[in-house]
Amino acid sequence: MKSREEIMEILEAFDLTGSFRDAGELAGCSHHTVAAYVAKRDEGRLPGEGPERRERIIDPFLPKIEEWVERSQGKVRADVCHEKLQALGYSGSDRTVRRAVAEAKASWRAGRRRVYRPWIPEPGMWAQWDWGQGPVIDGRPTNLFCAWLAWSRFRVVIPTWDRTLPTAIGCLDRAMRAFGGAPTYWLTDNERTVTIDHVAGIAVRHPQIVAVGGHYGITVATCVPADPESKGGSEATVRIAKADLVPTDADLRADYTCWAELVDACDEFMEEVNGRVHRVTRRAPVEMLTEEQQRLHRLPEQPYTTVLGETRKVSWTSTISFGGVTYSVPHQLVDESVWVRVDGDEIVVCHCAPSGVTEVARHRRGTPGTPVIDDAHYPPRPDGPLARKPKPTSAAETEFLAIGEGARSWLVEAAAAGNSATVEVSWWSPRGESNS
Numbered sequence: 001m002k003s004r005e006e007i008m009e010i011l012e013a014f015d016l017t018g019s020f021r022d023a024g025e026l027a028g029c030s031h032h033t034v035a036a037y038v039a040k041r042d043e044g045r046l047p048g049e050g051p052e053r054r055e056r057i058i059d060p061f062l063p064k065i066e067e068w069v070e071r072s073q074g075k076v077r078a079d080v081c082h083e084k085l086q087a088l089g090y091s092g093s094d095r096t097v098r099r100a101v102a103e104a105k106a107s108w109r110a111g112r113r114r115v116y117r118p119w120i121p122e123p124g125m126w127a128q129w130d131w132g133q134g135p136v137i138d139g140r141p142t143n144l145f146c147a148w149l150a151w152s153r154f155r156v157v158i159p160t161w162d163r164t165l166p167t168a169i170g171c172l173d174r175a176m177r178a179f180g181g182a183p184t185y186w187l188t189d190n191e192r193t194v195t196i197d198h199v200a201g202i203a204v205r206h207p208q209i210v211a212v213g214g215h216y217g218i219t220v221a222t223c224v225p226a227d228p229e230s231k232g233g234s235e236a237t238v239r240i241a242k243a244d245l246v247p248t249d250a251d252l253r254a255d256y257t258c259w260a261e262l263v264d265a266c267d268e269f270m271e272e273v274n275g276r277v278h279r280v281t282r283r284a285p286v287e288m289l290t291e292e293q294q295r296l297h298r299l300p301e302q303p304y305t306t307v308l309g310e311t312r313k314v315s316w317t318s319t320i321s322f323g324g325v326t327y328s329v330p331h332q333l334v335d336e337s338v339w340v341r342v343d344g345d346e347i348v349v350c351h352c353a354p355s356g357v358t359e360v361a362r363h364r365r366g367t368p369g370t371p372v373i374d375d376a377h378y379p380p381r382p383d384g385p386l387a388r389k390p391k392p393t394s395a396a397e398t399e400f401l402a403i404g405e406g407a408r409s410w411l412v413e414a415a416a417a418g419n420s421a422t423v424e425v426s427w428w429s430p431r432g433e434s435n436s
Contacts, residue, residue, distance in 0.1 A: 058097065069104045123292045124297075125185060128148045129145065129148070129188050130188060131191075133246070144241050144266075145159075145168070147171075149289070155285065156178045168194075169357070177356040181293055182216045182218050190203060205220065216299065274286045309342070311339055314334050325370070328372065330360055330361065333360065339357075347362070347365055348362050
Protein backbone atom coordinates (compact mmCIF):
# COMPACT_ATOMS: atom_id res chain seq x y z
CA MET A 1 0.00 0.00 0.00
CA LYS A 2 1.49 3.27 -1.11
CA SER A 3 1.46 6.27 1.18
CA ARG A 4 -0.24 9.50 0.22
CA GLU A 5 3.11 11.13 -0.61
CA GLU A 6 4.15 8.23 -2.86
CA ILE A 7 0.84 8.29 -4.69
CA MET A 8 1.18 12.03 -5.32
CA GLU A 9 4.73 11.51 -6.70
CA ILE A 10 3.44 8.83 -9.09
CA LEU A 11 0.64 11.04 -10.35
CA GLU A 12 2.95 14.06 -10.71
CA ALA A 13 5.39 11.94 -12.75
CA PHE A 14 2.60 10.80 -15.07
CA ASP A 15 1.32 14.35 -15.51
CA LEU A 16 4.88 15.41 -16.38
CA THR A 17 5.72 12.63 -18.88
CA GLY A 18 2.33 11.46 -20.08
CA SER A 19 3.68 7.89 -20.22
CA PHE A 20 3.07 5.00 -17.78
CA ARG A 21 6.56 3.54 -18.31
CA ASP A 22 8.40 6.87 -18.04
CA ALA A 23 6.39 7.80 -14.95
CA GLY A 24 7.20 4.39 -13.45
CA GLU A 25 10.91 4.95 -13.97
CA LEU A 26 10.77 8.41 -12.38
CA ALA A 27 8.70 7.25 -9.39
CA GLY A 28 10.58 3.97 -8.95
CA CYS A 29 7.62 1.63 -9.43
CA SER A 30 5.99 -0.55 -12.07
CA HIS A 31 4.14 1.02 -14.97
CA HIS A 32 1.16 -1.14 -13.97
CA THR A 33 1.08 0.64 -10.59
CA VAL A 34 1.09 4.00 -12.36
CA ALA A 35 -1.76 2.90 -14.60
CA ALA A 36 -3.78 1.67 -11.60
CA TYR A 37 -3.51 4.94 -9.65
CA VAL A 38 -4.23 7.04 -12.73
CA ALA A 39 -7.38 4.99 -13.34
CA LYS A 40 -8.48 5.42 -9.70
CA ARG A 41 -7.93 9.17 -9.94
CA ASP A 42 -10.06 9.34 -13.06
CA GLU A 43 -12.82 7.41 -11.26
CA GLY A 44 -12.53 9.52 -8.10
CA ARG A 45 -11.51 6.55 -5.96
CA LEU A 46 -8.15 7.65 -4.66
CA PRO A 47 -7.62 6.09 -1.19
CA GLY A 48 -7.69 8.41 1.81
CA GLU A 49 -5.75 8.23 5.03
CA GLY A 50 -5.00 4.69 6.18
CA PRO A 51 -5.97 1.38 4.64
CA GLU A 52 -9.28 0.78 2.94
CA ARG A 53 -12.06 -0.67 5.10
CA ARG A 54 -12.46 -4.40 4.76
CA GLU A 55 -15.80 -6.12 4.68
CA ARG A 56 -17.00 -7.27 8.10
CA ILE A 57 -19.09 -10.24 9.08
CA ILE A 58 -21.80 -7.93 10.40
CA ASP A 59 -22.10 -5.79 7.27
CA PRO A 60 -25.07 -7.75 5.84
CA PHE A 61 -26.97 -7.12 9.09
CA LEU A 62 -26.29 -3.36 9.35
CA PRO A 63 -29.61 -2.34 7.72
CA LYS A 64 -31.49 -4.37 10.32
CA ILE A 65 -29.49 -2.78 13.17
CA GLU A 66 -30.21 0.70 11.80
CA GLU A 67 -33.90 -0.20 11.63
CA TRP A 68 -33.93 -1.24 15.31
CA VAL A 69 -32.09 1.92 16.34
CA GLU A 70 -34.58 4.05 14.43
CA ARG A 71 -37.61 2.26 15.92
CA SER A 72 -36.26 2.56 19.47
CA GLN A 73 -35.29 6.23 19.10
CA GLY A 74 -31.66 5.29 19.72
CA LYS A 75 -32.34 3.38 22.97
CA VAL A 76 -32.05 -0.28 21.95
CA ARG A 77 -29.34 -2.23 23.80
CA ALA A 78 -26.52 -4.04 22.02
CA ASP A 79 -27.16 -7.33 23.85
CA VAL A 80 -30.77 -7.29 22.64
CA CYS A 81 -29.57 -6.71 19.08
CA HIS A 82 -27.11 -9.60 19.43
CA GLU A 83 -29.86 -12.02 20.44
CA LYS A 84 -32.05 -10.94 17.54
CA LEU A 85 -29.16 -11.20 15.06
CA GLN A 86 -28.34 -14.72 16.20
CA ALA A 87 -31.89 -15.70 15.31
CA LEU A 88 -31.27 -14.23 11.85
CA GLY A 89 -28.14 -16.30 11.31
CA TYR A 90 -25.40 -14.02 12.65
CA SER A 91 -22.41 -16.03 13.92
CA GLY A 92 -20.04 -13.27 14.98
CA SER A 93 -19.14 -12.04 18.48
CA ASP A 94 -21.15 -9.72 20.69
CA ARG A 95 -18.23 -7.27 20.68
CA THR A 96 -18.69 -6.71 16.95
CA VAL A 97 -22.39 -6.12 17.55
CA ARG A 98 -21.68 -3.55 20.27
CA ARG A 99 -19.42 -1.61 17.93
CA ALA A 100 -21.97 -1.69 15.12
CA VAL A 101 -24.80 -0.59 17.43
CA ALA A 102 -22.66 2.25 18.82
CA GLU A 103 -21.90 3.46 15.29
CA ALA A 104 -25.56 3.28 14.32
CA LYS A 105 -26.62 5.21 17.43
CA ALA A 106 -23.98 7.89 16.82
CA SER A 107 -25.18 8.29 13.25
CA TRP A 108 -28.82 8.45 14.42
CA ARG A 109 -28.07 11.12 17.05
CA ALA A 110 -25.98 13.18 14.64
CA GLY A 111 -29.03 13.79 12.49
CA ARG A 112 -31.30 14.59 15.43
CA ARG A 113 -29.03 16.43 17.80
CA ARG A 114 -30.57 19.49 19.43
CA VAL A 115 -28.94 22.64 18.13
CA TYR A 116 -28.24 25.35 20.69
CA ARG A 117 -27.93 28.99 19.85
CA PRO A 118 -26.35 31.44 22.31
CA TRP A 119 -29.04 33.49 24.03
CA ILE A 120 -28.13 37.14 24.47
CA PRO A 121 -30.72 38.60 26.87
CA GLU A 122 -31.92 42.16 26.58
CA PRO A 123 -32.01 44.33 29.73
CA GLY A 124 -35.42 44.46 31.35
CA MET A 125 -36.93 41.86 29.04
CA TRP A 126 -36.82 38.43 30.72
CA ALA A 127 -37.12 37.00 34.22
CA GLN A 128 -37.59 33.38 35.24
CA TRP A 129 -38.89 31.61 38.32
CA ASP A 130 -39.03 28.04 39.56
CA TRP A 131 -39.63 26.12 42.78
CA GLY A 132 -37.18 24.03 44.76
CA GLN A 133 -37.62 21.76 47.74
CA GLY A 134 -36.44 23.51 50.89
CA PRO A 135 -35.30 22.18 54.27
CA VAL A 136 -37.55 20.50 56.81
CA ILE A 137 -38.43 22.58 59.88
CA ASP A 138 -40.05 20.81 62.85
CA GLY A 139 -40.96 17.89 60.63
CA ARG A 140 -42.65 20.08 58.04
CA PRO A 141 -41.22 20.53 54.52
CA THR A 142 -40.68 23.98 53.04
CA ASN A 143 -40.31 25.35 49.52
CA LEU A 144 -37.91 27.81 47.92
CA PHE A 145 -39.23 30.30 45.37
CA CYS A 146 -36.23 31.05 43.13
CA ALA A 147 -36.34 33.96 40.66
CA TRP A 148 -33.66 35.12 38.23
CA LEU A 149 -33.38 38.34 36.22
CA ALA A 150 -31.78 37.22 32.96
CA TRP A 151 -29.57 40.15 31.95
CA SER A 152 -28.10 41.14 35.31
CA ARG A 153 -28.20 37.59 36.79
CA PHE A 154 -29.79 39.04 39.93
CA ARG A 155 -31.31 36.25 42.04
CA VAL A 156 -34.12 36.25 44.61
CA VAL A 157 -34.85 33.30 46.92
CA ILE A 158 -37.99 33.36 49.10
CA PRO A 159 -38.90 30.54 51.50
CA THR A 160 -42.55 29.47 51.64
CA TRP A 161 -44.69 26.82 53.29
CA ASP A 162 -46.62 25.94 50.13
CA ARG A 163 -46.78 26.45 46.36
CA THR A 164 -50.37 27.60 46.05
CA LEU A 165 -51.46 30.32 43.64
CA PRO A 166 -51.77 33.09 46.29
CA THR A 167 -48.29 32.24 47.57
CA ALA A 168 -46.84 32.26 44.06
CA ILE A 169 -48.43 35.64 43.28
CA GLY A 170 -47.12 37.08 46.54
CA CYS A 171 -43.62 35.80 45.75
CA LEU A 172 -43.78 37.32 42.27
CA ASP A 173 -44.70 40.68 43.78
CA ARG A 174 -41.83 40.49 46.29
CA ALA A 175 -39.36 39.43 43.59
CA MET A 176 -40.29 42.33 41.31
CA ARG A 177 -40.04 44.79 44.18
CA ALA A 178 -36.60 43.37 44.94
CA PHE A 179 -35.73 43.89 41.25
CA GLY A 180 -36.97 47.46 41.45
CA GLY A 181 -39.43 47.04 38.57
CA ALA A 182 -41.29 44.59 36.36
CA PRO A 183 -39.75 42.82 33.35
CA THR A 184 -41.66 42.31 30.13
CA TYR A 185 -41.78 38.51 30.36
CA TRP A 186 -41.80 35.97 33.18
CA LEU A 187 -40.83 32.42 32.16
CA THR A 188 -41.67 29.35 34.25
CA ASP A 189 -42.75 25.73 33.92
CA ASN A 190 -46.26 24.34 33.54
CA GLU A 191 -47.54 24.06 37.09
CA ARG A 192 -51.29 24.02 37.70
CA THR A 193 -51.03 27.44 39.26
CA VAL A 194 -49.93 28.78 35.86
CA THR A 195 -51.23 26.40 33.18
CA ILE A 196 -54.57 24.66 33.63
CA ASP A 197 -54.54 22.62 30.42
CA HIS A 198 -52.88 21.97 27.06
CA VAL A 199 -54.85 21.97 23.82
CA ALA A 200 -52.97 20.76 20.73
CA GLY A 201 -49.74 21.50 22.57
CA ILE A 202 -50.76 25.07 23.39
CA ALA A 203 -50.76 26.02 27.08
CA VAL A 204 -54.01 27.39 28.50
CA ARG A 205 -53.22 30.01 31.15
CA HIS A 206 -54.83 30.17 34.57
CA PRO A 207 -57.30 33.10 34.59
CA GLN A 208 -55.78 34.50 37.79
CA ILE A 209 -52.30 34.49 36.23
CA VAL A 210 -53.71 36.39 33.25
CA ALA A 211 -55.19 38.92 35.67
CA VAL A 212 -51.86 39.20 37.47
CA GLY A 213 -50.16 39.92 34.15
CA GLY A 214 -52.64 42.69 33.45
CA HIS A 215 -52.12 44.19 36.92
CA TYR A 216 -48.32 44.35 36.65
CA GLY A 217 -48.05 44.77 32.88
CA ILE A 218 -46.18 41.49 32.37
CA THR A 219 -46.60 38.42 30.19
CA VAL A 220 -46.25 35.01 31.83
CA ALA A 221 -44.78 32.45 29.42
CA THR A 222 -44.16 28.75 29.99
CA CYS A 223 -41.51 26.45 28.62
CA VAL A 224 -42.18 23.25 26.70
CA PRO A 225 -43.39 20.52 29.10
CA ALA A 226 -40.62 18.28 30.47
CA ASP A 227 -37.98 20.55 28.95
CA PRO A 228 -35.97 22.23 31.72
CA GLU A 229 -33.30 23.28 29.22
CA SER A 230 -35.57 26.09 28.02
CA LYS A 231 -35.30 27.83 31.41
CA GLY A 232 -31.79 26.99 32.50
CA GLY A 233 -31.26 30.23 34.45
CA SER A 234 -33.89 29.51 37.07
CA GLU A 235 -32.89 25.84 37.17
CA ALA A 236 -29.35 26.93 38.05
CA THR A 237 -30.70 29.29 40.71
CA VAL A 238 -32.63 26.42 42.31
CA ARG A 239 -29.56 24.20 42.22
CA ILE A 240 -27.32 26.83 43.83
CA ALA A 241 -29.90 27.77 46.46
CA LYS A 242 -30.53 24.17 47.47
CA ALA A 243 -26.80 23.50 47.66
CA ASP A 244 -26.29 26.40 50.07
CA LEU A 245 -29.54 26.48 52.06
CA VAL A 246 -30.67 22.86 52.47
CA PRO A 247 -28.72 20.98 55.18
CA THR A 248 -26.85 18.02 53.66
CA ASP A 249 -23.72 16.02 54.34
CA ALA A 250 -21.97 18.08 51.67
CA ASP A 251 -22.47 21.58 53.09
CA LEU A 252 -22.46 20.51 56.80
CA ARG A 253 -25.19 23.05 57.55
CA ALA A 254 -27.07 22.46 60.80
CA ASP A 255 -30.81 21.85 60.76
CA TYR A 256 -33.04 24.90 61.12
CA THR A 257 -34.82 25.20 64.44
CA CYS A 258 -37.34 27.85 63.39
CA TRP A 259 -38.73 29.68 60.38
CA ALA A 260 -36.83 32.88 61.16
CA GLU A 261 -33.49 31.09 60.73
CA LEU A 262 -34.43 30.01 57.20
CA VAL A 263 -35.56 33.53 56.29
CA ASP A 264 -32.27 34.98 57.56
CA ALA A 265 -30.30 32.31 55.68
CA CYS A 266 -32.09 33.19 52.42
CA ASP A 267 -31.36 36.89 52.94
CA GLU A 268 -27.68 36.13 53.56
CA PHE A 269 -27.56 33.90 50.49
CA MET A 270 -29.03 36.60 48.24
CA GLU A 271 -26.63 39.19 49.58
CA GLU A 272 -23.68 36.89 48.95
CA VAL A 273 -24.59 35.58 45.51
CA ASN A 274 -25.69 38.98 44.16
CA GLY A 275 -22.60 40.71 45.47
CA ARG A 276 -20.21 38.17 43.98
CA VAL A 277 -18.67 38.67 40.54
CA HIS A 278 -20.45 36.47 37.99
CA ARG A 279 -18.17 34.23 35.94
CA VAL A 280 -19.89 35.12 32.63
CA THR A 281 -20.42 38.87 32.91
CA ARG A 282 -17.33 39.51 35.09
CA ARG A 283 -19.48 41.91 37.10
CA ALA A 284 -21.51 41.64 40.28
CA PRO A 285 -25.28 41.20 39.66
CA VAL A 286 -26.13 43.95 42.15
CA GLU A 287 -24.00 46.35 40.10
CA MET A 288 -25.66 45.36 36.81
CA LEU A 289 -29.10 45.59 38.42
CA THR A 290 -28.75 49.37 38.77
CA GLU A 291 -28.39 49.57 34.99
CA GLU A 292 -31.20 47.12 34.24
CA GLN A 293 -33.62 48.95 36.52
CA GLN A 294 -33.71 51.75 33.95
CA ARG A 295 -35.33 49.28 31.50
CA LEU A 296 -37.78 47.70 33.94
CA HIS A 297 -41.41 48.82 34.03
CA ARG A 298 -42.76 50.71 36.99
CA LEU A 299 -44.63 48.61 39.54
CA PRO A 300 -48.11 49.55 40.79
CA GLU A 301 -48.10 50.88 44.32
CA GLN A 302 -50.59 48.26 45.53
CA PRO A 303 -49.88 44.55 44.96
CA TYR A 304 -52.37 42.18 43.38
CA THR A 305 -54.50 41.16 46.35
CA THR A 306 -57.57 39.56 44.78
CA VAL A 307 -56.48 36.04 45.72
CA LEU A 308 -55.16 36.93 49.17
CA GLY A 309 -58.55 36.62 50.88
CA GLU A 310 -60.28 39.09 53.21
CA THR A 311 -58.89 42.09 55.05
CA ARG A 312 -58.71 42.38 58.81
CA LYS A 313 -57.32 45.06 61.13
CA VAL A 314 -54.92 43.96 63.86
CA SER A 315 -56.15 44.86 67.33
CA TRP A 316 -54.04 46.16 70.20
CA THR A 317 -53.79 42.59 71.48
CA SER A 318 -52.01 41.59 68.25
CA THR A 319 -54.95 39.46 67.16
CA ILE A 320 -57.50 39.30 64.38
CA SER A 321 -60.92 37.70 64.20
CA PHE A 322 -61.72 35.38 61.29
CA GLY A 323 -64.67 33.02 61.16
CA GLY A 324 -65.51 33.73 64.79
CA VAL A 325 -62.05 32.62 65.95
CA THR A 326 -59.28 34.83 67.33
CA TYR A 327 -55.83 34.35 65.77
CA SER A 328 -52.58 36.01 66.79
CA VAL A 329 -50.27 37.91 64.45
CA PRO A 330 -46.86 39.53 65.08
CA HIS A 331 -47.14 42.44 67.51
CA GLN A 332 -45.34 44.77 65.08
CA LEU A 333 -48.54 44.82 62.96
CA VAL A 334 -50.81 46.42 65.56
CA ASP A 335 -53.28 48.80 63.85
CA GLU A 336 -52.18 47.49 60.43
CA SER A 337 -54.44 45.81 57.85
CA VAL A 338 -53.69 42.22 56.88
CA TRP A 339 -55.14 39.70 54.43
CA VAL A 340 -56.56 36.40 55.65
CA ARG A 341 -57.44 33.33 53.61
CA VAL A 342 -58.17 29.65 54.18
CA ASP A 343 -55.66 27.14 52.81
CA GLY A 344 -56.93 23.63 53.48
CA ASP A 345 -57.03 23.18 57.25
CA GLU A 346 -54.90 26.27 57.86
CA ILE A 347 -55.40 30.02 58.13
CA VAL A 348 -52.82 32.12 56.25
CA VAL A 349 -52.24 35.78 57.14
CA CYS A 350 -50.36 38.07 54.72
CA HIS A 351 -49.24 41.67 55.01
CA CYS A 352 -48.68 44.04 52.10
CA ALA A 353 -45.41 45.67 53.11
CA PRO A 354 -43.43 48.13 50.96
CA SER A 355 -41.15 45.23 50.02
CA GLY A 356 -44.11 43.18 48.77
CA VAL A 357 -46.66 40.66 50.01
CA THR A 358 -45.28 38.70 52.96
CA GLU A 359 -46.78 35.79 54.86
CA VAL A 360 -46.70 36.80 58.53
CA ALA A 361 -48.69 34.06 60.27
CA ARG A 362 -50.06 30.58 59.65
CA HIS A 363 -52.36 28.76 62.09
CA ARG A 364 -54.37 25.59 62.25
CA ARG A 365 -58.06 26.37 61.87
CA GLY A 366 -59.62 26.87 65.28
CA THR A 367 -63.13 26.69 66.67
CA PRO A 368 -65.18 29.62 68.00
CA GLY A 369 -64.46 30.36 71.63
CA THR A 370 -60.94 28.89 71.52
CA PRO A 371 -58.30 31.52 70.60
CA VAL A 372 -55.32 30.34 68.57
CA ILE A 373 -52.26 32.11 69.95
CA ASP A 374 -48.60 31.77 68.97
CA ASP A 375 -46.23 32.98 71.71
CA ALA A 376 -43.64 33.86 69.06
CA HIS A 377 -45.89 36.74 67.94
CA TYR A 378 -45.38 38.60 71.22
CA PRO A 379 -42.27 40.16 72.80
CA PRO A 380 -40.51 38.22 75.58
CA ARG A 381 -42.06 38.50 79.01
CA PRO A 382 -40.04 40.30 81.71
CA ASP A 383 -38.10 38.14 84.14
CA GLY A 384 -39.52 37.43 87.57
CA PRO A 385 -43.09 37.66 88.87
CA LEU A 386 -45.57 39.91 87.09
CA ALA A 387 -46.79 41.60 90.34
CA ARG A 388 -47.08 45.38 90.46
CA LYS A 389 -43.96 47.19 91.61
CA PRO A 390 -44.09 50.10 94.09
CA LYS A 391 -43.99 53.53 92.43
CA PRO A 392 -43.72 56.53 94.77
CA THR A 393 -46.20 59.37 94.31
CA SER A 394 -44.94 61.71 97.07
CA ALA A 395 -41.70 62.80 98.66
CA ALA A 396 -42.34 60.65 101.77
CA GLU A 397 -42.97 57.54 99.65
CA THR A 398 -39.87 58.24 97.64
CA GLU A 399 -37.75 58.53 100.80
CA PHE A 400 -39.23 55.34 102.23
CA LEU A 401 -38.64 53.27 99.11
CA ALA A 402 -35.10 54.63 98.86
CA ILE A 403 -34.20 52.56 101.95
CA GLY A 404 -33.73 49.57 99.70
CA GLU A 405 -35.24 46.38 98.38
CA GLY A 406 -36.28 45.35 101.87
CA ALA A 407 -38.61 48.32 102.15
CA ARG A 408 -40.16 47.50 98.78
CA SER A 409 -40.69 43.85 99.75
CA TRP A 410 -42.21 44.83 103.12
CA LEU A 411 -44.62 47.21 101.42
CA VAL A 412 -45.79 44.59 98.90
CA GLU A 413 -46.30 41.93 101.60
CA ALA A 414 -48.07 44.32 103.94
CA ALA A 415 -50.39 45.45 101.17
CA ALA A 416 -51.19 41.83 100.36
CA ALA A 417 -52.20 41.32 104.05
CA GLY A 418 -54.98 43.89 103.58
CA ASN A 419 -54.16 46.23 106.54
CA SER A 420 -54.23 49.77 105.20
CA ALA A 421 -53.11 51.17 108.55
CA THR A 422 -49.98 49.12 108.39
CA VAL A 423 -49.32 50.01 104.79
CA GLU A 424 -49.77 53.75 105.29
CA VAL A 425 -46.36 55.39 105.02
CA SER A 426 -47.39 59.00 105.23
CA TRP A 427 -46.19 59.00 108.88
CA TRP A 428 -42.66 58.63 107.63
CA SER A 429 -40.63 61.76 108.15
CA PRO A 430 -36.97 62.66 107.63
CA ARG A 431 -36.44 62.48 111.45
CA GLY A 432 -37.95 58.95 111.56
CA GLU A 433 -40.86 60.21 113.78
CA SER A 434 -44.54 59.45 113.33
CA ASN A 435 -46.97 62.21 112.25
CA SER A 436 -49.78 60.79 114.42
